[in-house]
Amino acid sequence: MDNKSRSGDAGCSIGAGSGEGTMRRVEELRERTVWKSDPHTQVKHLVYRHYLQCWMAKILQTFREATIVDGFAGPGVYTDGPPGSSIVVAKTFLEHTAHRRFGRLNLICLEERPDRVEELQRQFAKLPHSPQLNISIQPPGTFAEQQSRLSALAHRGRVETPVLWLIDPFDLKSAPFSLISQCLTGPRDEVLFTLFTNELHRFCQREGFDKTMSAYFGGDHWQVATTERRAGARKEAFAAAYQQGLKDQGLFTGSFGIKISNQSARYHLILATHNEAGLKCWAPVTWKLDSYSGQGASADTADTLSLFDEALVVDRLDVALRAHAGTEQRWETLSSQAARLNHMDKHLRQVLDNLAAQGLAIRVDPVKARTAWPEGCTVRFYAPEDVADEAS
Numbered sequence: 001m002d003n004k005s006r007s008g009d010a011g012c013s014i015g016a017g018s019g020e021g022t023m024r025r026v027e028e029l030r031e032r033t034v035w036k037s038d039p040h041t042q043v044k045h046l047v048y049r050h051y052l053q054c055w056m057a058k059i060l061q062t063f064r065e066a067t068i069v070d071g072f073a074g075p076g077v078y079t080d081g082p083p084g085s086s087i088v089v090a091k092t093f094l095e096h097t098a099h100r101r102f103g104r105l106n107l108i109c110l111e112e113r114p115d116r117v118e119e120l121q122r123q124f125a126k127l128p129h130s131p132q133l134n135i136s137i138q139p140p141g142t143f144a145e146q147q148s149r150l151s152a153l154a155h156r157g158r159v160e161t162p163v164l165w166l167i168d169p170f171d172l173k174s175a176p177f178s179l180i181s182q183c184l185t186g187p188r189d190e191v192l193f194t195l196f197t198n199e200l201h202r203f204c205q206r207e208g209f210d211k212t213m214s215a216y217f218g219g220d221h222w223q224v225a226t227t228e229r230r231a232g233a234r235k236e237a238f239a240a241a242y243q244q245g246l247k248d249q250g251l252f253t254g255s256f257g258i259k260i261s262n263q264s265a266r267y268h269l270i271l272a273t274h275n276e277a278g279l280k281c282w283a284p285v286t287w288k289l290d291s292y293s294g295q296g297a298s299a300d301t302a303d304t305l306s307l308f309d310e311a312l313v314v315d316r317l318d319v320a321l322r323a324h325a326g327t328e329q330r331w332e333t334l335s336s337q338a339a340r341l342n343h344m345d346k347h348l349r350q351v352l353d354n355l356a357a358q359g360l361a362i363r364v365d366p367v368k369a370r371t372a373w374p375e376g377c378t379v380r381f382y383a384p385e386d387v388a389d390e391a392s
């Protein structure tokens, strides 16, 4: 990789734009132990918190023990006060309403810089102790070099131990696709990954950058995205290409674009999981943060989104269900299809209500039920021509 491409990816999670502001930010991140938060970080942490709340409730009430690895932990705090990701994880556990019923959570934190590791230790020292929360702050080290050791620590001798990996670096080089794949070796491993779509969009056509791109994506399928001209569409196409690479490995995946106001996403959070149940936690998170499409949050509206709960856009699901015309489908199939389209069961019921009102969906089993679309029901679908009034 040449110097040009290195300067390109150096701007990654910090590349808010160009000029003096960005330069100051780059220096702040390089020179200071602790830096100032920004609205994007707050939205990212909101996604973490919502996802972790659901993940903890499901995983820690099913398994005796699970692990979260924060592989790019940072110092655990921002100069303006908000907690860093590792502290967000610990607090989500300690403040969870069900936490007394939880199995044990191991939280392993890795950070490259010694000064940030020391600050992280100071931040953890302020938290209350819980025997169910086993915190392990690793000596300074780089993720790529430590991954296999961390994996052994995280699984604690049992490959089936659920492990959630948080991968949130500053640049493209630190987390190539091969490394992400390594984090998904165990059958219950999951990854929540920061995908630098802004930098991919800006640097993908720079000379000599294609090698970095292919290493990042684990192939050259990223090239399909370069045909998109508009920034927003191209960034979404990069996220979709990355997800395709995960699906090709038999994984389930969700994505969420983090943006400010009406600008296109600065980066995407990508979830990769072996189990479709993982998507059942992901969809509600994204819908909570973006009630219009469930695909991306605007940093300045993230707090007020519940106002829009009634204005759900469920077009993709509507189209998918209409395609079942002429068949009967079980609830489990429909619910699973909804999850893959990043929709919750409440959206499924909403679309079914709408189709039923047009005669296009009818519950055929059970005949009697207290609600229209109970779990376990069977639904028959019709095409609009089946419903058309022959006399007219």
Ligand SMILES: C[S@@+](CC[C@H](N)C(=O)[O-])C[C@H]1O[C@@H](n2cnc3c(N)ncnc32)[C@H](O)[C@@H]1O
Binding pocket: 013, 071, 072, 073, 074, 075, 076, 083, 084, 085, 086, 110, 111, 112, 113, 116, 141, 142, 143, 144, 168, 169, 170, 174
């Ligand atoms: C984007 S920041 C992490 C922010 C943190 N996850 C949060 O949300 O509060 C990336 C951190 O990773 C550290 N870092 C950079 N390269 C690394 C590597 N290869 N291995 C481990 N840590 C690294 C940086 O020093 C920095 O503190």
